[in-house]
Amino acid sequence: VPRDCGGDPGKLRPDGGGTKKLILAFHFTLSRPAGWDCETCRKKGLEAKRRCAWHAVGQAGEPRVVWARRGVASEECPRPRISAQSHAWIELYATWKRTGRGDVMGLEARDADALALLEAEWERERDEQQRR
């Protein structure tokens, strides 16, 4: 299947929020922050502090950054914001990396875009680690 160079409706658009969501999901998954899961939020009553999306009180009040890493910030608990699609792309990226970064031509354009985006984010991550 030839890659569409034009406006593929399935593509990640920088302005569509999909890219930002995927990058956030990626950094959140990479950092594996302990205690950042809905179970802990609920048990320890952190919904309001972390502005969890499933919690009405958590969503009330002034927006503020509750989680941040390497210039990626979230104004609400990132956990419920990680979509199944973002998760699937992160898994796909991990597999692709593990199997030697093969040809992406066989992939759907949106999958290939997601891989390229995650690879760029990973490189940014690695550069920053080396700088320290």
Ligand SMILES: [Zn+2]
């Ligand atoms: Zn939460």
